[in-house]
Each structure stands twice: as structure tokens, then as C-alpha cells.
Amino acid sequence: EAGVTQSPTHLIKTRGQQATLRCSPISGHTSVYWYQQALGLGLQFLLWYDEGEERNRGNFPPRFSGRQFPNYSSELNVNALELEDSALYLCASSELQGGHTEAFFGQGTRLTVV
Amino acid sequence: AQSVTQLDSQVPVFEEAPVELRCNYSSSVSVYLFWYVQYPNQGLQLLLKYLSGSTLVKGINGFEAEFNKSQTSFHLRKPSVHISDTAEYFCAVSDQGGGSNYKLTFGKGTLLTVNP
Numbered sequence: 001e002a003g004v005t006q007s008p009t010h011l012i013k014t015r016g017q018q019a020t021l022r023c024s025p026i027s028g029h030t031s032v033y034w035y036q037q038a039l040g041l042g043l044q045f046l047l048w049y050d051e052g053e054e055r056n057r058g059n060f061p062p063r064f065s066g067r068q069f070p071n072y073s074s075e076l077n078v079n080a081l082e083l084e085d086s087a088l089y090l091c092a093s094s095e096l097q098g099g100h101t102e103a104f105f106g107q108g109t110r111l112t113v114v
Numbered sequence: 115a116q117s118v119t120q121l122d123s124q125v126p127v128f129e130e131a132p133v134e135l136r137c138n139y140s141s142s143v144s145v146y147l148f149w150y151v152q153y154p155n156q157g158l159q160l161l162l163k164y165l166s167g168s169t170l171v172k173g174i175n176g177f178e179a180e181f182n183k184s185q186t187s188f189h190l191r192k193p194s195v196h197i198s199d200t201a202e203y204f205c206a207v208s209d210q211g212g213g214s215n216y217k218l219t220f221g222k223g224t225l226l227t228v229n230p
Contacts, residue, residue, distance in 0.1 A: 004157075033217070041222040043204065056217055090157055092218075103218060105158040107148075 002026070002107035006091050013081050020029075020056055021076040021109045025093030031055075032074040033064060033103060038087035042081045046089075081113045116141040118205050120221035127195055128229050135190040135224045137205030144210040147188040148218070149179055152202045161203070164188065175199070201229045 003022045012018050025032050034046040047060040049068035052058050063079040072093075078085055092103040121136040139145065146165050150158040162173025169181040179190045188205060205221040 042222040045217040048217060058217070102160060102163060107157040
């Protein structure tokens with residue numbers, strides 16, 4: 001069974017541009033979570049999507065946004081990129097049934113803003 | 115609000131020595147507890163989790179952790195480490211109640227370095 005897959009693996013953008021990161025959850029999982037892992041800041045919760053809707057959002061500006069598609073895959077969009085957006089972005093998925101007992105993570109997308 | 119404190123940012127040990135990585139949490143509600151491992155340039159892999167029941171939890175790769183509710187701790191242990199255990203380890207909590215406020219809250223991580 002395939003795990004959580006993220007694309008691209010690496011992404012280099014210029015300050016001010018937009019970045020789009022993609023995530024495919026494990027088959028059967030309806031919830032997708034996005035985390036930012038920036039140097040020195042640890043893992044910060046960004047967004048949670050379930051059944052196509054945004055359920056919760058971390059303390060990030062509105063230029064961080066996303067969506068979840070009918071097949072439960074998800075996109076994270078970062079507009080007006082800033083240098084400090086450089087980080088590893090991790091996607092995770094889980095089954096919502098029975099509560100949030102375990103999340104499975106992808107390998108991440110390394111975003112570099114120059 | 116929840117918070118997780120990993121008391122050591124780096125832990126160097128020699129191969130075959132025992133190791134303990136410390137984790138304390140703060141929460142006003144009951145929580146689930148997790149330990150994840152991250153190898154260089156990779157995502158997170160779940161080592162073990164505490165949901166309910168026995169406070170001693172066994173995970174993969176010979177790791178175990180003990181939940182202590184009175185001390186709000188969830189320390190990770192391994193009796194004998196290998197070079198391959200070199201990685202960053204993250205402790206995390208989530209609200210048992212779930213709901214719209216659900217999220218995993220992570221500690222800042224502990225870098226375990228196993229030396230020959």
C-alpha cells in the first residue's frame with residue numbers, strides 16, 4: 001500500500017512568487033494535515049482538511065492557503081513568498097473515524113526561497 | 115492550549131549504551147501521546163503512541179515509552195542503541211476530544227547521535 005506522497009521533492013522560488021505543493025494521502029484516509037518545519041522553529045501546524053473542507057488553521061498569514069479535492073488529495077499554496085518561508089513542508093493523512101489516533105507523514109517538500 | 119517540552123536538544127551516546135529522551139507536556143484536557151523519528155532528509159515515522167490502557171508502550175526498533183500522568187511526562191527509552199538510531203526524535207500530543215481544534219503539537223525535537 002502506498003504511503004503519503006508529496007510533490008515536488010524540492011522547489012526553488014524567488015521572493016514574491018507563488019509556490020504550489022501537492023499531497024496524496026493514503027488510500028481510505030479523508031483527513032490531510034500540513035506542517036511547516038523551518039530551521040530553528042520546529043514543526044508548526046499549518047492546515048487541516050477533511051472531506052474537502054478546511055477544519056482548522058494554525059497561526060499563519062492568509063497567504064498560506066490550500067484546498068482538498070474530491071479524491072482527498074490536497075494542495076498547499078503559498079503566495080507572495082518571503083525568504084523565511086524556506087522550510088520543509090510535511091503533509092500527513094489519517095482516518096477520521098475513531099478520532100485522530102495516528103497520522104502518517106510524507107517525505108516532505110523542501111521549499112527554498114531565494 | 116497544549117505545549118510539549120523536550121528537555122534535551124541533543125543527546126550523544128555510545129553504541130550499545132542505554133538512552134532516555136525526555137518529554138514533558140502541558141494540557142488542560144486529556145491527550146494522546148506520540149513519539150516520531152525523522153531520519154535526515156526524510157519525513158516523520160511513528161515510533162509509538164499512547165492512547166489508553168497500560169502506561170508502558172512498546173514501539174518499533176526496540177523503543178518503549180512510559181506515560182506518567184502525575185508528572186505529565188512521556189519519556190522514550192531504548193536499552194541498547196545502534197548507529198542506525200542516529201536521527202531526530204519528536205514528541206507530540208493531541209487532544210483526545212478531537213473536534214475542530216484537532217492538531218498535533220510537537221516538541222522542538224531531540225537529536226540523538228550514536229557514536230561507535
